[in-house]
Amino acid sequence: MTQIQKKSLAQEVSERLTEGILNDMYAIGDQLPIEPELMKIYGVGRSSIREAIKILSIKGMLSVQQGVGTFVVSKNIQESLEAQMSNAEIEEVEEVRSLLEAKVAARAALNRTEEELKTIKEYLELRNRFAEEKLASECYQADINFHFAIAEACGNKLLKEIYKIASRQVLRVFEISHNNNTDAFRVSQKLHTDLYNHIKNRDAENAAITAQKIINKLL
Structure with a gap:
């Protein structure tokens, strides 16, 4: 997977993650890779990964369970x-x-x-x-x-x-x-x-x- 370049890293990561969810790379119920792995996959820092996950959590696609991990819960994006x-x-x-x-x-x-x-x-x-x-x-x-x-x-x-x-x-x-x-x-x-x-x-x-x-x- 190509690395992210330039602007709005968190937004671009969130869009790539969304594509992955919609294309069943990450199915509903799946746990996302841990932060260090996501950082390597997308070529960005920890803060960008966390912000991207926050964006998709707000949209209702991901659920963050403290101490456990981040899980895919929906393919439907909730409009803000x-x-x-x-x-x-x-x-x-x-x-x-x-x-x-x-x-x-x-x-x-x-x-x-x-x-x-x-x-x-x-x-x-x-x-x-x-x-x-x-x-x-x-x-x-x-x-x-x-x-x-x-x-x-x-x-x-x-x-x-x-x-x-x-x-x-x-x-x-x-x-x-x-x-x-x-x-x-x-x-x-x-x-x-x-x-x-x-x-x-x-x-x-x-x-x-x-x-x-x-x-x-x-x-």
Whole structure:
């Protein structure tokens, strides 16, 4: 087997391993060779082998059993959540975000730090400024960053990551539905300010209610 050359060693190793699994070089239930053997086969270092195995574990093809070895468990590659979100219909992405919005806002009100609150306020003010100046792309990004900052403050890493992935796709909604117009963002600035104030005052109930109002205006 030829050695890997140049860029993205871990990714290339993962692709070679995938080919091997799909071609039954490694059948389901088989244990992969140990790291030193894989290093010789692919001509890469230990870190590249470990990262390649991690990639395929996340995709659901491999299972790492500590102290035992790495085993092939599936030929079906599980598409990452972000990739699925990217390929989803806008309505599906918005539905996911709607389900998460109130929970994220409520948790942010309870868990936010003063530094996180400061960041939320900075993006709130940028959102308003860009909306007033009719700078559409800057306004859209500031709005996304405002909601990102709230997600960062929610205190639940998994919830935060799922929310952030969904929110990244919301830019598609803005670009398609608002057509470089910031009017809706100027109108909704008060709601966003109310949300900030509820988070500032650690009012989880009203933060959740206000966050849901914001989403309902988008849907």
